[in-house]
Amino acid sequence: MALEKWSENGFLADAEEMMNNKSRELQARLAYSPSVCPALQGAYTRLERDDTVTFDLHREALLQLPGIAENPVQRILPVKVIEAEDKGRKKRRIAIVFSGGPAPGGHNVIAGLFDAAKEANPESEILGFLMGPEGIIEGMYQPLSRDQVDSYRNLGGFSMIRTGRTKVDTREKIILSRKTCKELGIDALVIVGGDDSNTNAAFLAENFLEDGVQVIGVPKTIDGDIQVADASGQTLCGVSFGFHTAALAFSRDIANLCTDAASDVKYWHICKVMGRVASHLALEVALQTHPTLTLIGEELAEYLDEERLAAAEKKGERDYTAYGMTLRHLSRIVCNAIVQRAAAGKNYGVLVIPEGLLEFINEIQALIIKLSTLIAEYNRTHDTDFHSDLPDLDKKMNFLRRLAREAEEKACISVWNQRDHDFFSDIPDFFKEGLLTERDSHGNFQFSQVETDKIIVGLVKDYLKILKEKGIYKVGIDRSWYENTLLREGLQPETFKSVLFRNGDIKEAPLLFKEHIISVKTLTLALEKAGLLQDGSVPPAILKVFRKSEPDFRMQPHFYGYDGRGSDPTPFDCDYTYNLGRTVFALISGGATGQMAVIRNLEKDVSQWEPMGIPLAALMHLEERKGKMMLVMEKKLVDVESKAFRAFKAMGEAWLAAGPGEDPCRRPDPVWLAGEKDKPLTLMINHI
Structure with missing residues (x-):
């Protein structure tokens, strides 16, 4: 009855209107028209070989991808309608598939491809394979209509056709994929994905040659590890799509944590951002927000312990353990930052780390490689698999213990030895x-x-405990607060200053208790020696000041990943992906296959963007997978010699802000308000 009454009064209708999903931003996004670079503005284009761009082709690519290995780099140029060849206007059936995790802008790749295909020939069809590459194998697809494409323009996610992580990486899967494309009469297949997906695209292009089905890849990953430069260092693909949006989405949240930390003044926030192999997102977030401390994995990998090297050299020895970062030293770096800020009265901050940080720690990387090799070998030699046979930690540890014992008894070289097992056993469960x-x-x-x-x-808590016991980790005391606290109880601040503090004569710095004063007992002894006890006890005001100097380390963990990759794209990513979609069609209409669609000059205005096709085979190298060396697309790590990284390092001390004054945190613009000219800072700084 109550619902009926509310309905009659218009309550539910009003509430529904207030809760509808037609936000102002959604309406603005659907109405936004991406800018198009000059080469792609017309309905017709042509391809031109660019011999100024060269690659060092891996010999294994020549062996495994002979049909597409010699593909040239192709620039895309506009042509007039009267110059367009018939093949540019013919009716086509093009299929597109999303592969791997979502990245903001994917829908605009479809929109750009759809618009370009329909402009060239309104009868052309665009199909979407559903649920990722599994859709190709199983023949799951749907035709894409204009209304459907229009309803997703400039929106995030891959929900129009969805995505999946199935790989077309076996002979059986390739045969089924060829069968699907043949039955559907597919002229070209577009694979939107990361390095693994574009690796699949290369092998599919090779296998589809005899069927006449073209295959084009599109660089997608929020991790930012698809970047391409030729043999001479020319940048051809400055960044993959989705990176800018995800980094900005993370940055907005992390900037809020910087504000919260400086307001509540009692937490260290540790922010882990996506990036399994490369630290590009962590670096971009640092440039966008200026957090207290950011760890870049690639820098840690190149660490050298100069003191240990020098000590070994004096003995005429070489200490190989001095090369590369250890977990122990990593904890020291973080603790040093915490201690420095605490001394300045700032027992709070924001730490940013990449998801794959541990991969850059030598001792952990060695363990990962060894364990991955053992697991892969076990799976190859058993009817079941490692995790099914050994479901709990005790069973796995017993298995590893037996391997170590066997290696020691037989005195043979083994992947897993007693030293490995001892180190691994000391790690927390x-x-x-x-x-x-x-x-x-x-x-x-x-x-x-x-x-x-x-x-x-x-690790940090353990070391901070040691530093606290040594009197090194203390919170700096504001001088004015100290003086007012003592004066309110009739005590003279100057009388106690030289007894309590190690830096009482330095006027600008917060007051730091002397290192030997680490407890009420040692405080009492210091005052007793100076004759400053009141009735044999510590004055309450002094005890209050001491308690304030005792650090209470609290850390709040945060993970930034799925939220950012599901964000609606920035204007930059909207423009970038729409142009990528049109680039894909230009490559298809020009007869290309085995190419990856890219845009050169992304750091410049759209009017200077140059669409082109890069041969996928040229991007391949050998990499260890499942215990075997396999031909895959090479990931791009953070270059510690790049301008962006050098700028980041130059600002490290300023952003740590281990001194008086406010922290220099930066508030980035919201994703949609970033503006068309707002682009990844790493991209822009590297091209200064």
């Missing part, structure tokens, strides 16, 4: 379980399944 977690479909260690932040926090 939750970390052991993380390192032994089931590998992904490629045999790769899944860093997102490991609580990296928990590992770092544990």
Whole structure:
């Protein structure tokens, strides 16, 4: 009865109107028309070989991809309608598939492809394979209509046709995929994905040659690890699509944490951002927000312990353990930052780390490689698999213990020896379980399944406890507060200053208790020696000041990943992906296959963008997968010699802000308000 009454009064109708999903931003997005670069503005284009761009082709690519290995780099140029060849206007049936995790802008790749195909020939059809590459294998698809495409323009996610992580990486899957494309009369297949997906695209292009089905790849990953430069260093693909949006989405949230930390003044926030192999997102977030401390994995990998090297050299020895970062030293870096800020009265801050940080720690990387090899070998030689046979940690540890014992008894070289086992046994159980977690479909260690932040926090807390006991880790006391606290109880601040503080004569700095004053007992002894006890006890005001100097380390963990990759794209990513879609059609209409669609000059205005096709085979190298060397697309790591990284390092001390004054945090613009000219800072700084 109550609902009926509310309905009669218009309550539900009003509430429904207030709760509808037609936000102002959604309406603005659907109405937004991406800018198009000059070469793609017309309905017709042509391809021109660009011999100024060269690659060092891996010999294995020549052997495994002979049909597409010699593909040239192709520039896309506009032509007049009267110059357009018939093949540019013919009716086509083009299929597109999303592969891997979502990245903001994917729908605009479809929109750009759809618009370009229909402009060239309104009878052309665009099909979407559903649920990722599984849709190709199983023949699951749907024709895409204009109304459907229009309803997703400039929106995030891959929900129009959805995505999946199935790989077309076996002979059986390739045969089924060829069968599907042949039955559907597909002229060209477009694969939108990351490095693994574009690796699949290369092998599909090779296998589809005899069927006449063209295959074009599109660079997608929020991790930012698809970047392409030729043999001479020319940048051809500055960044993959989705990176800018995800980084900005993370940055907005992390900037809010910077504000919260400076307001509540009692927490360190540890922010783990996606990036299993490369630290591009962590670097971009740092440039966007200026957090207290950011760890870049690629920098840690190049660390040299100069003191240990020098000590070994004096003995005429070479200490190979001095090369590369250890977990122990990593904890020291973080602790030093915490201690420095605490001394300045700032027992709070924001720490940013990449998801794959542990991969850059030599001792952990060695463990991961060894364990991955053992798991892969076990799976190859048993009817079941490692994780089914050994479901709990005790069974896995017993298995590893037997391997170590056998290696020692037989005095043979083994992947797993007693030294490995001893080191692994000392690791906390939750970390052991993380390192032994089931590998992904490629045999790769899944860093997102490991609580990296928990590992770092544990190490940091242990070392901070030592520093606290040594009197090194203390919170600086504001001088004015100290003086007012004592004066209110009739005490003279100057009388106690030289007894309590190590830096009482430095006027600008917060007051730091002397290192030997680490407890009420040692405080009492210091005052007793100076004759400053009141009735044999510590004055309440002094005790209050001492309690304030005692650090209470609290850390809040955060993970930034799925939220950012599901964000609606920035104007930059909207423009970028729409142009990529039109680039794909230009390559198809020009007869290309085995190419990846890219846009050169992304750091410049859209009017200077240059669409082109890069041969996928030229991007391949050999990499260890499941214990075997396989031909895959090479990932791009953060270049520690790049301008962006050097700018980041130059600002490290300023952003740590271990001194008086406010922290120099930066508030980035919201994703949609970023503006057409707002682009990834790493991209822009590298091209200054």
